[in-house]
Amino acid sequence: MAVYLDCNATTPVEPSVAALAARFLEKDFGNPASPIHDYGLFARAAVEHARAQIAKVVAARPDEVIFTSGATEANNLALLGLAETAWREGRCHIITTAVEHKAVLEPCEELQRLGFELTVLPVGADGRFNPKQLAATLRPDTALVSTMQVNNETGVSQPLAETAAILAGHGAWWHVDAAQGFGKELEPLQNPRIDLIAVSGHKIYGPKGIGALVARKRDGRLPPLKPLMFGGGQEQGLRPGTLPVPLIAGFGEAAKLALRDHEQRREACRTFRAEVLQAFAELGARQNGDERYTLPHVLNVSLPGIPSDKAIHALKGTIALSSTSACTSHTRTPSHVLAAMGIPPERAECSLRLSWCHLTPAVDWQRVTEILRQLRPS
Structure with missing residues (x-):
């Protein structure tokens, strides 16, 4: 699962x-x-x-x-x-x-x-x-x-x-x-x-x-x-x-x-975040949104050369994630949020949103990075 x-x-x-x-x-x-x-x-x-x-x-x-x-x-x-x-x-x-x-x-x-x-x-x-x-x-x-x-x-x-x-x-x-x-x-x-x-x-x-x-x-x-x-x-x-x-x-x-449980939850999310950031840094991901102002349970990143729909499909047996708001994901329209931030369409099309919580179990990040590397054009 x-x-x-x-x-x-x-x-x-x-x-x-x-x-x-x-x-x-x-x-x-x-x-x-x-x-x-x-x-x-x-x-x-x-x-x-x-x-x-x-x-x-x-x-x-x-x-x-x-x-x-x-x-x-x-x-x-x-x-x-x-x-x-x-x-x-x-x-x-x-x-x-x-x-x-x-x-x-x-x-x-x-x-x-x-x-x-x-x-x-x-x-x-x-x-x-x-x-x-x-x-x-x-x-x-x-x-x-x-x-x-x-x-x-x-x-x-x-x-x-x-x-x-x-x-x-x-x-x-x-x-x-x-x-x-x-x-x-x-x-x-x-x-x-x-x-x-x-x-x-x-x-x-x-x-x-x-x-x-x-x-x-x-x-x-x-x-x-x-x-x-x-x-x-x-x-x-x-x-x-x-x-x-x-x-x-x-x-x-x-x-x-x-x-x-506010503080305990935030600490759990911070610990998990460190693992997420390390895994995606290895892939050369670019964060969308300033890390200084981002809450500890969310990360929006773009993976150069890997369209988000292809990444989500390839990862579906390992992690369940999204690329935009749940209320608009069915429309396949570009993110108005990323566009407003001045992010080019080609980068926005490669964006992934990961969001977790204090109840989230451990992730095999090595497996995640292996899958994503295989999607990169050679």
Whole structure:
């Protein structure tokens, strides 16, 4: 069986998370919207407990956590949910960056179609946007700034602390897509200037199908979001539908473990990273994204002369990896992230993304390098 090295696409589930989710599937299956009996009361208590666990990771309040189906829905709720208020107030300018996930770029394009003016900040060869360019672009009518925390393709963390300082005296809402960094890079998301944080359970060893939008209050009030769906009034009227208690409980457990085991996990990833870097250095690989800003569990490299699809196919019995975002890998389109970094198409076509975790077993790197060497043209 191939060793799984695609944790940025989705992570394995922690055993205690799976056990807790199974309990709420099989035994404690009550509906939290029916607190008229013990089943419903216990389900509601489980949901609120998980809400507090998730809030704690980003130093937020439990009532600022709105459950969604994942980070994609949370991003859409944050970006599109602010549109009506922003338009009414005459603030029709939004800012994002060129390396955002499609779950941010496409809602921004929809806002542009609706009449908003969109500014897309470029990034440098290091994979980061320049905060000075953000400061220069910011206007009195800027309603929303959307920046990711960690890039899903390169693992490069963005300058959130500098962004917070720039936005300190401005009224724009600040949204952060934290799907890849939540629970893995703690301090940046705890900055109270961030208004909206999108997170996903299956990126931190929790279940698929559950995420949250953390909406921090200003002056005691949530950001003026409008719901995207209607019917039921759950989640403070912003996300209707019966709450998936097994998924929520599992997500809460995963958040608790992410906070508790943060340093041990990072150290395990650093140790594994040293092996990965050594193996690919022997092949003359070029790293995409600045090593200084890359989280310890991700590596994006290009292997000169070896197309990524050929490498992935040849390695499929040894390691399972990818070349781009899981959400766009089926399209076979060039990576917009690598293109934004100024990486030539021929190098981007040879790029591989490896992502691992504290649960990843050992890899036979000698076998990996032998396979890849055989793919090189003689």
